[in-house]
Amino acid sequence: MATIKSSIMIIFMIYAVNFDISKANTTLPKFPAILVFGDSTVDTGNNNYIKTWIKSNFRPYGQDFPGQIPTGRYSNGKLIPDFIASLLGIKEVVPPFLDPNLSDNEIVTGVNFASSGAGYDEATSLTSHAVSVHKQVGLFKNYIARLERIVGQAKANEILNGALVIISAGTNDWTFNFYDLPLRRLIFNVNQYQDFLLTEIRKILLDLYNLGLRKVVVAGLPPMGCLPVEMIKKFGKECINNENSDSEGFNVKLQQWLADIQLMLPGSHIFYANIYDPLKDMMVNPQKYDFVDTRNGCCGYLPFEIEFARNHVISSVCRNSSQYLFWDAFHPTEAAYRYLSLSIENDILPKFINITS
Numbered sequence: 324m325a326t327i328k329s330s331i332m333i334i335f336m337i338y339a340v341n342f343d344i345s346k347a348n349t350t351l352p353k354f355p356a357i358l359v360f361g362d363s364t365v366d367t368g369n370n371n372y373i374k375t376w377i378k379s380n381f382r383p384y385g386q387d388f389p390g391q392i393p394t395g396r397y398s399n400g401k402l403i404p405d406f407i408a409s410l411l412g413i414k415e416v417v418p419p420f421l422d423p424n425l426s427d428n429e430i431v432t433g434v435n436f437a438s439s440g441a442g443y444d445e446a447t448s449l450t451s452h453a454v455s456v457h458k459q460v461g462l463f464k465n466y467i468a469r470l471e472r473i474v475g476q477a478k479a480n481e482i483l484n485g486a487l488v489i490i491s492a493g494t495n496d497w498t499f500n501f502y503d504l505p506l507r508r509l510i511f512n513v514n515q516y517q518d519f520l521l522t523e524i525r526k527i528l529l530d531l532y533n534l535g536l537r538k539v540v541v542a543g544l545p546p547m548g549c550l551p552v553e554m555i556k557k558f559g560k561e562c563i564n565n566e567n568s569d570s571e572g573f574n575v576k577l578q579q580w581l582a583d584i585q586l587m588l589p590g591s592h593i594f595y596a597n598i599y600d601p602l603k604d605m606m607v608n609p610q611k612y613d614f615v616d617t618r619n620g621c622c623g624y625l626p627f628e629i630e631f632a633r634n635h636v637i638s639s640v641c642r643n644s645s646q647y648l649f650w651d652a653f654h655p656t657e658a659a660y661r662y663l664s665l666s667i668e669n670d671i672l673p674k675f676i677n678i679t680s
Contacts, residue, residue, distance in 0.1 A: 351668075352675035354487040356433035357413050358466075358536070359404045360459045360527075361491035363439035363654060367402060368395030370439045372421035375452040377440040383622050383640045384650075387657055395419065397439055399621065399644045400657030404435060404489055406664035411487070411672075420462055427473045433486060436462045442496035443523040446506055450499045456492050457523070460530045467534065483535035487675075490527070491542040491596075493573070496520055498547065502566065517573045521580050532588045538678070540671055541581055542596040543574035546603050551620055551652035562606075574599055592678055594671050601666045605648050605659060612662060614648050621647040621656060 359365050363377070371380045371394075378395065379385075385393035387400035396402055404417040413432050418425060420434040436459040440451025448455040454462065471479040496516075500507040507516055528539065547553060548566030556563060578595045585593045606617045621641040641647055645658040655663070 351411060352672055354411055354413060354485055355482045356486040357404060357408045357417055358433050358486050359417055359435040359437050359489045360456055361437040362441045362495050363397040365402055365404050365489060365491045366437040366439045367417050367435045368419035369421045369437060371395040373454060375440060377451050377453060387644060397654040398650045398657055398660060403660050403664050406661060407667060410668060420466060430469055430473060434466060440495055441492060443492055443520050444496045444500060447496050447499050456527055460527060463534065480535055484537050486536060488536050488539040490539065493520060493544050494547060513569050517576055521576055525580065525584055528584055532591055537591050538675060539593045540596050542598050543577055544570040545598055546570055549606055551618060551649055554618065570599060594674055596667055596671055598663055601663055613646065615646040617648040620649045620651040622651055
């Protein structure tokens, strides 16, 4: 009798678990592909294939990535596009479009066009030799041509219309061109440069819309004054408040601009992703995330010091990267990116449910 009761209980538990998983899956929208544009916060390895001094295809980068492979991601592991693609059941990681060995299946389910060091401002790439976001749109046109050869024009249009698009850039424009190198500060004040970048974003969104993309998430700026590379100006002890204020002001404008652009483009669905507040919360309340250090990079203080010493690492690497908010002086750890992905999952993805079902 006891055996029968146990068997019934096990069957019930299996049913309950399957029901919960099924129920959870119905709460997520469906996308046929994922397409990514931006900078090092989302670049999964495109800089491996271009001539630029901004690369991360060497250790200790990637030490927590599957296989401990330095893929060109500026972190110890996966990035937000990887987590989102996996969550949505599209693929486990999003490959870089410039990888010459991309399979047809990878093309069909989406790729990454982002380039570390890129910005919305074309002048930013003059410093970094990265592929600017505008030029990434050019790469996207090449992608469309290959996609159409694989599945035909009609199916390609269907994939593009339904694809989830993630855009994350802007920090390099400010740090490379405005704060640390006064290239743009000689021409614009803060308010003017914010508007200039917003105009560039609008041009990019219009181009992507005309090429068939409809479902877009645009990330705002982080608290730039709290990046370790910026805090070094105050000897790493405190955030630079005016830079954070610039980020906040830009993000407020960006939200309004995105709403206005969506009204201009019939059938478009463009959402703002708030990464400022989640990152700031990690800094203010590290215990909530099991962080013990939110001011220093796990693998070094200067953002590119390892690039110039590939054969002998200058800085030691922390023992437990999951306890650090930052991997290097610019970029978050995989742990931080995972938390940011959860924020997108909870706040952004549900907005797509009714329009993708």
